[in-house]
Amino acid sequence: MKSDTTKIEHLLPGPECPPKTKSFFEKHRSLLVFGIVGTVLFGITLLSSYNENVISIQPANAPETRVNQSCITKRVVGYYSGSNEVNTEQLKKLTHVIFAYVLLDRNETLKFESETAEKRLWEMIKKAREVNKDLKVMVSIGGWGNRDQSRRYYEFTTDEVMRRNLLHAIYALAKEFEIDGVDIFQILIDSNESQSYLEFVQALRKKFNNLRKETFITLSVSHFEDIREDRYLWKGLMKEIEFMNVHTYDYFNTKWKSYVGPTAPIHGGNRENVDSTIKYITCETGSPQKLNLVVPFYGLYWTNVSLPYSDGNFVWATPERYRQNWHLYESDLEKQRVRFRHLNELLKQWPGAEYHFHNESKSSYYWIQESETFLTIEDEKSLREKVKYQNQMNIGGIGIMSIEDDDDEITLLNVLAGDERQCLTDKDYEVKYDCNQKF
Secondary structure, three states: OOOOOEEOOOOOOOOOOOOOOOOHHHHOHHHHHHHHHOHHHHHHHHHHHOOOOOOOOOOOOOOOOEOOOOOEEOEEEEEEOOOOOOOHHHHHHOOEEEEEEEEEEOOOEEEEOOHHHHHHHHHHHHHHHHHOOOOEEEEEEEOOOOHHHHHHHHHHHHOHHHHHHHHHHHHHHHHHHOOOEEEEEOOOOOHHHHHHHHHHHHHHHHHHOOOOOOOEEEEEEEOOHHHHOOOOOHHHHHOOOOEEEEEOOOOOOOOOOOOOOOOOOOOOOOOOOHHHHHHHHHHHHOOHHHEEEEEEOEEEEEOOOOOOOOOOOHHHOOOOOOOOOOOOHHHOHHHHEEEHHHHHHHHHOOOOOEEEEEOOOOEEEEEEOOOOEEEEEOOHHHHHHHHHHHHHOOOOEEEEEOHHHOOOOOHHHHHHOOOOOOEOOHHHHOOOOOOOOOO
């Protein structure tokens, strides 16, 4: 069912939110209007409209995430889409929770997807503050799987007036919700956008210095091979942000590419994998401690897949090789997506499903010979391998897309937030990859 979109102009009062007297954009309309008039007038109005004490916030070279008194732990970052009520037990185990998403809009600058989404954000903030005082609460702006949002970012970052409006809107959003950080979720920038994107992030960092509450910036990037086309000014960006979320999943998402294989292979295959993606960005930035390896709590499956079952490398098959018998299930990505919380229910319908673990890629999968169905999904075993890789390669954190896809027992989160998590030390800034070796 398609949900109505709504402006951020009627903030729903939460238990900790004062009674609504003015809408969000009514209270902050001067920011949007004066952004169009000009920089000088905006500056004057900003001083009168927001009597803030300027706080100089130097971007941290290392994560500042504390979940206990004995050490600074590696981050566990959970995206929360608001599809279900937030689970307080999950909030207790996370270091950062990110509401996904607030959308970009050419006419309204920022908007929620629905009134329900706005309500979920208020609920998430309230519960987070109640159950985990160390938990950092964030909002992600943009969106994954929505290329329209990337186009919107291009418009907002390359046009001076639109960029000023977006900066004002994000500033007002951060102040109103009193969040700890903002995640810029532009999954892939254009090749001619490198400088304007960096300047936008720099301007937002500078603007956040005017908030009473320290507010940081994070960036989300994809695993797409296009990131290697010199699109990002990596080192410049790293100076402005707290960390970077690298979305290392859907390597075989056939909505874009016709391959059958594991959703997040660490190694193996003749294409991209988690190791090649993280290695490239680490070598470009020199900052493994500022990267988060983001994993999915959902899986994908295909039917009528003719694969050489006896071949240990069959998870790397291409439809060109098996064109006669291979096709995407109903040609619809959503129809083949399986949330981990629904896995057992699905397997009851597949009595012939055989579980396997592909050792090269460190991936779990199910195969049904009779219906030629292939399902790839993260589980406890594959996620332990991700944590092991994270620790071995000094990656500063691990991320989740998304936390409500876990089961009620939070089985997967318990793996990521369990005893295998390590404290950050000075050695965690060391690059473990051979950056002279071809990627």
